Amino acid sequence: MNKFDKLADEESLKKTVEGLKKKNIAPFVVNTGKEAHDKVLELIPKGVSVMNGSSRTLEQVGFIEHLKSGDHGWDNQHETILTEKDPSKQAKLRKQALLADYYLGSVHAVTEDGDYIVASNTGSQLSHIVYSSSNLIFIVGTQKIVPTLEDALKRLEEYVVPLENENMQQKYGINTQVNKIVIVKNENPMAGRKVTMILVKEKLGF
Numbered sequence: 001m002n003k004f005d006k007l008a009d010e011e012s013l014k015k016t017v018e019g020l021k022k023k024n025i026a027p028f029v030v031n032t033g034k035e036a037h038d039k040v041l042e043l044i045p046k047g048v049s050v051m052n053g054s055s056r057t058l059e060q061v062g063f064i065e066h067l068k069s070g071d072h073g074w075d076n077q078h079e080t081i082l083t084e085k086d087p088s089k090q091a092k093l094r095k096q097a098l099l100a101d102y103y104l105g106s107v108h109a110v111t112e113d114g115d116y117i118v119a120s121n122t123g124s125q126l127s128h129i130v131y132s133s134s135n136l137i138f139i140v141g142t143q144k145i146v147p148t149l150e151d152a153l154k155r156l157e158e159y160v161v162p163l164e165n166e167n168m169q170q171k172y173g174i175n176t177q178v179n180k181i182v183i184v185k186n187e188n189p190m191a192g193r194k195v196t197m198i199l200v201k202e203k204l205g206f
Contacts, residue, residue, distance in 0.1 A: 004159035007201060008145035012112060016145050016199065019114030024187040025195045033061035036139045036198045041066075043137060043196060044102050046073030051100035053125035056167075057139050057205035058104060074102075094124070103133035106205050108160050109144050109152035110197070115185050117152050119160070123180040130182060136195045141204030149183065156181070163206045 008016065013029065020027040030036050040063060044050065050067070058064050067076055077097040084090045105125060110116040116138075120126055129136060146152050156178070164176045187195045 002159060004146070004155045005143055005203065007203065008142040012145055012147075013142055013199065013201075015112040016110060016114065016142075019112050020110075020197055021114070023114035023185070024189050025114060025197050028196065028198045029201070030198060031201050033139075033200055033202055033204055036200045036204075037061045037063055037066070039198055040104065040137060040139070041072075044072075044074065044135075047075075048101040049075040049077055049097075049099075050102045050104065051077040051097045051128060051133065052103065053105035053128070055104075055106050055139075055205065057106040057141065060204050061139055061200075063104065063139075098127050098132040100128070100133050102135045102137060103128035104137045104139070105129070106140055107138055107144065107197075108206070109146050109155045110140060111149055111152055112145065112147055113149075115149050115152065115183065116197075117149075117156060117181060117183050119156055119178045119181045121177045121179055126180060126182050129184070131191075134193050136193065138195075138197045139200060139204065140197055141200050141202055143203050144205070145199075153181075160206045167206075 017027045028039055030039060052058060066072060077100050081090055081093045081097060084093055107116040107118050118129055146155055161178060168174055168176045
Protein backbone atom coordinates (compact mmCIF):
# COMPACT_ATOMS: atom_id res chain seq x y z
CA MET A 1 0.00 0.00 0.00
CA ASN A 2 1.27 3.47 -0.88
CA LYS A 3 1.91 5.54 2.27
CA PHE A 4 -0.20 8.35 0.80
CA ASP A 5 -3.17 6.00 0.41
CA LYS A 6 -3.35 4.92 4.05
CA LEU A 7 -6.06 6.23 6.35
CA ALA A 8 -4.71 8.25 9.26
CA ASP A 9 -4.57 6.54 12.63
CA GLU A 10 -6.40 8.00 15.63
CA GLU A 11 -3.35 9.80 16.99
CA SER A 12 -2.65 11.52 13.68
CA LEU A 13 -6.33 12.38 13.26
CA LYS A 14 -6.45 13.92 16.75
CA LYS A 15 -3.36 16.05 15.99
CA THR A 16 -4.95 17.23 12.75
CA VAL A 17 -8.20 18.21 14.44
CA GLU A 18 -6.30 20.26 17.00
CA GLY A 19 -4.10 21.75 14.28
CA LEU A 20 -7.12 22.85 12.26
CA LYS A 21 -8.72 24.48 15.28
CA LYS A 22 -5.56 26.52 15.87
CA LYS A 23 -5.74 27.69 12.25
CA ASN A 24 -9.35 28.89 12.69
CA ILE A 25 -10.79 26.00 10.69
CA ALA A 26 -13.76 24.10 12.14
CA PRO A 27 -13.15 20.34 11.94
CA PHE A 28 -15.73 17.57 12.03
CA VAL A 29 -14.83 13.88 12.06
CA VAL A 30 -17.26 11.37 10.55
CA ASN A 31 -17.00 7.69 9.71
CA THR A 32 -18.50 7.55 6.23
CA GLY A 33 -19.10 9.53 3.09
CA LYS A 34 -22.83 9.40 3.76
CA GLU A 35 -22.29 11.01 7.16
CA ALA A 36 -20.20 13.70 5.46
CA HIS A 37 -23.00 14.33 2.97
CA ASP A 38 -25.55 14.59 5.78
CA LYS A 39 -23.29 17.04 7.64
CA VAL A 40 -23.10 19.25 4.54
CA LEU A 41 -26.90 19.34 4.29
CA GLU A 42 -26.99 20.32 7.96
CA LEU A 43 -24.47 23.13 7.48
CA ILE A 44 -25.97 24.83 4.40
CA PRO A 45 -29.27 26.68 4.92
CA LYS A 46 -31.90 27.00 2.23
CA GLY A 47 -31.94 30.10 0.07
CA VAL A 48 -28.17 30.62 -0.19
CA SER A 49 -26.00 30.48 -3.31
CA VAL A 50 -23.73 27.45 -3.66
CA MET A 51 -20.74 26.85 -5.91
CA ASN A 52 -18.55 23.76 -6.12
CA GLY A 53 -15.30 22.76 -7.74
CA SER A 54 -14.70 19.66 -9.81
CA SER A 55 -14.19 17.02 -7.14
CA ARG A 56 -14.11 13.25 -7.16
CA THR A 57 -14.78 13.36 -3.43
CA LEU A 58 -18.00 15.35 -3.84
CA GLU A 59 -19.11 12.83 -6.45
CA GLN A 60 -18.31 9.86 -4.19
CA VAL A 61 -20.30 11.14 -1.20
CA GLY A 62 -23.35 11.89 -3.36
CA PHE A 63 -23.22 15.67 -3.16
CA ILE A 64 -23.06 16.25 -6.93
CA GLU A 65 -26.04 13.96 -7.49
CA HIS A 66 -27.93 15.86 -4.78
CA LEU A 67 -27.11 19.17 -6.47
CA LYS A 68 -28.35 17.91 -9.82
CA SER A 69 -31.60 16.68 -8.27
CA GLY A 70 -32.61 20.26 -7.45
CA ASP A 71 -34.08 19.02 -4.17
CA HIS A 72 -32.12 21.34 -1.90
CA GLY A 73 -33.48 24.88 -1.95
CA TRP A 74 -30.12 26.45 -2.90
CA ASP A 75 -29.13 28.68 -5.79
CA ASN A 76 -26.89 26.24 -7.65
CA GLN A 77 -24.38 28.53 -9.34
CA HIS A 78 -22.56 25.70 -11.12
CA GLU A 79 -25.73 24.60 -12.86
CA THR A 80 -26.49 28.18 -13.90
CA ILE A 81 -23.05 28.48 -15.48
CA LEU A 82 -23.28 25.18 -17.35
CA THR A 83 -26.78 25.92 -18.61
CA GLU A 84 -25.64 29.16 -20.26
CA LYS A 85 -24.23 28.41 -23.73
CA ASP A 86 -23.14 31.91 -24.72
CA PRO A 87 -19.38 32.06 -23.90
CA SER A 88 -19.37 35.74 -22.94
CA LYS A 89 -22.41 35.38 -20.69
CA GLN A 90 -20.96 32.22 -19.18
CA ALA A 91 -17.71 34.04 -18.37
CA LYS A 92 -19.70 36.75 -16.60
CA LEU A 93 -21.61 34.15 -14.60
CA ARG A 94 -18.33 32.54 -13.53
CA LYS A 95 -17.15 35.89 -12.18
CA GLN A 96 -20.44 36.39 -10.34
CA ALA A 97 -20.15 32.91 -8.85
CA LEU A 98 -16.95 33.97 -7.09
CA LEU A 99 -19.24 35.63 -4.56
CA ALA A 100 -21.28 32.49 -3.86
CA ASP A 101 -22.28 32.21 -0.20
CA TYR A 102 -20.88 28.67 0.03
CA TYR A 103 -18.10 26.94 -1.86
CA LEU A 104 -17.55 23.18 -1.59
CA GLY A 105 -14.64 21.04 -2.61
CA SER A 106 -11.76 19.03 -1.23
CA VAL A 107 -8.02 19.41 -0.73
CA HIS A 108 -5.05 17.42 -1.96
CA ALA A 109 -3.39 17.14 1.44
CA VAL A 110 -3.78 18.42 4.99
CA THR A 111 -1.05 18.38 7.62
CA GLU A 112 -1.23 17.48 11.30
CA ASP A 113 -0.52 21.17 12.00
CA GLY A 114 -3.66 22.20 10.11
CA ASP A 115 -2.07 23.48 6.88
CA TYR A 116 -3.61 22.33 3.61
CA ILE A 117 -2.83 22.51 -0.10
CA VAL A 118 -4.98 22.69 -3.22
CA ALA A 119 -3.55 22.41 -6.73
CA SER A 120 -5.21 23.45 -9.95
CA ASN A 121 -4.73 23.56 -13.70
CA THR A 122 -6.66 26.78 -14.44
CA GLY A 123 -7.02 28.17 -10.91
CA SER A 124 -10.79 28.56 -11.36
CA GLN A 125 -11.57 27.31 -7.85
CA LEU A 126 -8.71 29.00 -6.04
CA SER A 127 -10.28 32.44 -5.69
CA HIS A 128 -13.15 30.93 -3.70
CA ILE A 129 -10.73 29.14 -1.42
CA VAL A 130 -8.34 32.02 -0.89
CA TYR A 131 -10.80 34.86 -0.41
CA SER A 132 -14.06 35.36 -2.25
CA SER A 133 -16.55 32.86 -0.76
CA SER A 134 -17.64 33.60 2.79
CA ASN A 135 -18.18 29.94 3.67
CA LEU A 136 -15.93 27.06 2.64
CA ILE A 137 -16.72 23.40 3.21
CA PHE A 138 -14.10 20.77 2.42
CA ILE A 139 -14.78 17.03 2.53
CA VAL A 140 -11.51 15.19 3.04
CA GLY A 141 -10.75 11.48 3.29
CA THR A 142 -8.24 10.94 6.11
CA GLN A 143 -5.77 9.26 3.75
CA LYS A 144 -4.93 12.86 2.79
CA ILE A 145 -3.53 13.61 6.25
CA VAL A 146 0.27 13.88 6.32
CA PRO A 147 2.76 14.92 9.02
CA THR A 148 4.25 18.02 7.39
CA LEU A 149 3.88 20.52 4.58
CA GLU A 150 6.84 18.90 2.82
CA ASP A 151 4.93 15.60 2.91
CA ALA A 152 1.84 17.38 1.57
CA LEU A 153 3.71 18.58 -1.50
CA LYS A 154 5.24 15.14 -2.00
CA ARG A 155 1.77 13.61 -1.78
CA LEU A 156 0.59 15.95 -4.50
CA GLU A 157 3.49 15.36 -6.90
CA GLU A 158 4.16 11.67 -6.26
CA TYR A 159 0.66 10.32 -5.64
CA VAL A 160 -2.13 12.68 -6.71
CA VAL A 161 -0.74 13.88 -10.04
CA PRO A 162 -0.20 10.40 -11.55
CA LEU A 163 -3.73 9.34 -10.57
CA GLU A 164 -5.30 12.55 -11.85
CA ASN A 165 -3.30 12.24 -15.06
CA GLU A 166 -4.70 8.76 -15.59
CA ASN A 167 -8.19 10.08 -14.86
CA MET A 168 -7.83 12.93 -17.36
CA GLN A 169 -6.51 10.56 -20.02
CA GLN A 170 -9.52 8.30 -19.59
CA LYS A 171 -12.05 11.14 -19.63
CA TYR A 172 -10.60 13.61 -22.11
CA GLY A 173 -7.49 12.07 -23.67
CA ILE A 174 -5.22 14.78 -22.23
CA ASN A 175 -2.67 15.05 -19.43
CA THR A 176 -3.26 16.97 -16.24
CA GLN A 177 -1.20 20.04 -15.41
CA VAL A 178 -0.36 21.41 -11.98
CA ASN A 179 -0.05 25.07 -12.87
CA LYS A 180 -1.06 26.65 -9.58
CA ILE A 181 -0.72 25.50 -5.99
CA VAL A 182 -2.24 27.24 -2.98
CA ILE A 183 -0.83 26.62 0.49
CA VAL A 184 -3.16 27.70 3.28
CA LYS A 185 -1.49 28.08 6.67
CA ASN A 186 -4.17 29.98 8.55
CA GLU A 187 -7.59 31.58 8.20
CA ASN A 188 -7.52 35.14 9.51
CA PRO A 189 -10.62 35.62 11.71
CA MET A 190 -10.67 39.31 10.72
CA ALA A 191 -11.90 38.20 7.28
CA GLY A 192 -15.14 36.97 8.84
CA ARG A 193 -15.19 33.76 6.84
CA LYS A 194 -16.24 30.32 8.06
CA VAL A 195 -14.05 27.41 6.94
CA THR A 196 -15.16 23.88 7.74
CA MET A 197 -13.26 20.67 7.07
CA ILE A 198 -15.15 17.38 7.33
CA LEU A 199 -12.62 14.60 7.88
CA VAL A 200 -13.95 11.24 6.74
CA LYS A 201 -12.55 7.87 7.88
CA GLU A 202 -12.87 6.55 4.33
CA LYS A 203 -10.67 6.79 1.27
CA LEU A 204 -12.25 9.51 -0.80
CA GLY A 205 -10.79 11.22 -3.85
CA PHE A 206 -7.12 11.08 -4.71
